[in-house]
Amino acid sequence: MTVPVPANLSFEENTDPEVVRYTHLENGKTWKGLQTLEEYSQREKLLGESSIATKGQSSEMKEKFPVGHELFGLKYFVLKDKNLEESSKTSQIVSSCEALCRLGYAIYPESNGKIVPVLTVCIGGVYTPHDHRGKGYARTMIGELNKHFDKLSKAPDAPEFVRYTVLTLYSEVGEYYSKSGYYSLHVPLHIVKDLDEFFDRFWGQEVLEEGRSLGFDDYKDLVALQQKKFDSQLMALHKQYPEKFVFTVASDIDIYKWFEIRDIFLMEKTNRHQNNLKFGFALKDDNHIIWHHHWNADALVIVKVFVKEEMDRQHYSSTLKKLIAQALSEAKKCGLKNLIFWDEEIPIKKLPELYSILTKMEDGSKVFAENGSLSAVRPPNGFSMEDTIWDNNTKFCWF
Secondary structure, three states, X not given: OOOOOOOOEEEEEOOOHHHHHHHXXXXXXXXXXXXXXXXXXXXXXXXXXOOOOOHHHOHHHHHHOOOOHHHOEEEEEEEEEOOOOOXXXXXXXXXXXXXXXXXXXXXXXXXXXXXXXXXXXXXEEEEOOXXXXXXXXXXXXXXXXXXXXXXXXXXXXXXXXXXOXXXXXXXXXXXXXXXXXXEEOOOOEEEEOXXXXXXXXXXXXXXXXXXXXXXXXXXXXXXXXXXXXXXXXXXXXXXHOOOOEEEEEOOOHHHHHHHHHHHHHHHXXXXXXXXXXXXXXXXXXXXXXXXXXXXXXXXXXEEEEEOOOOOOHHHHHHHHHHHHXXXXXXXXXXXXXXXXXXXXXXOHHHOHHHHHHHHHHOOHHHXXXXXXXXXXXXXXXXXXXXXXXXXXXXXHHOO
């Protein structure tokens, strides 16, 4: 049952730079970390100008989606209470959020066995100023956001890729969003705190493999390999669950660049200057790993691991060792003390040696740590959560 929204509340998409900056400054009061509020606002502005955030304006998307290309990119939303005095552009804002609209791919009964593009929306930056908390504003805003995308997907002239729009988010407030139609899919974290011991146990004294270090945007060929693998995984899941809606966020160099822009900005603002900063490593056979430097948490976070599907378990484990060794090398070079990765990215129970080493090194709270960003999904039109499978639900999808 839909609860009517009071007439005094207004949900709006906003592109005014002054309003966007205000929402960043408010949000930054909680999430700025080691940065000043001004630095946090500068960072968010920089990210908002990145290629993933302005995707809908790119020639690539205009060519691929002549109708609806403008729906891609980073969108800003606010909830206003008209009963408040309107003394400025921002005086009536009682809650705000962002939505990163990205290309995804799905396969489902109506797609007739074909993988088709879908709009995937990741909600973030949900914030209510302290003076307005406890009044249900955030929940109202998320409800209106749901309606906004439902209206787009159900419009008679909606482009095909919009009809099965999927909404996702990463909650820092537990099951809060479950009352707004979102279903949690917890993916535990693995946290390694003693990098030297881990290197010795898992890798030993072997020499690091030759290959190529990944720079800012010089690995589009590897991203193409990721998407090919994603497609293969979707088809396999569809064969196993032909009645379900199976989707993934598309592989895209621009989301990796988003992480890298953030990396570089925070590195400079926290005085952690590094020469020759690497963002990943590819072996000679193109198996590769991509990471980001989480300076605030003093950690290197693995964003994506690519190992070719045709490898047997022994070769997969051997390749993974080589890739993780590169991540450890980068972490130690940068003075970072922790290595973090999501279980769906590297499912350790399927890797006996890795699982054994981690359980001997770390207590259970670190081996299967609670993920502070609880992923959740709102299924597309016509599907329940029982009928929906989110493939590649890892740090790669986060923003």
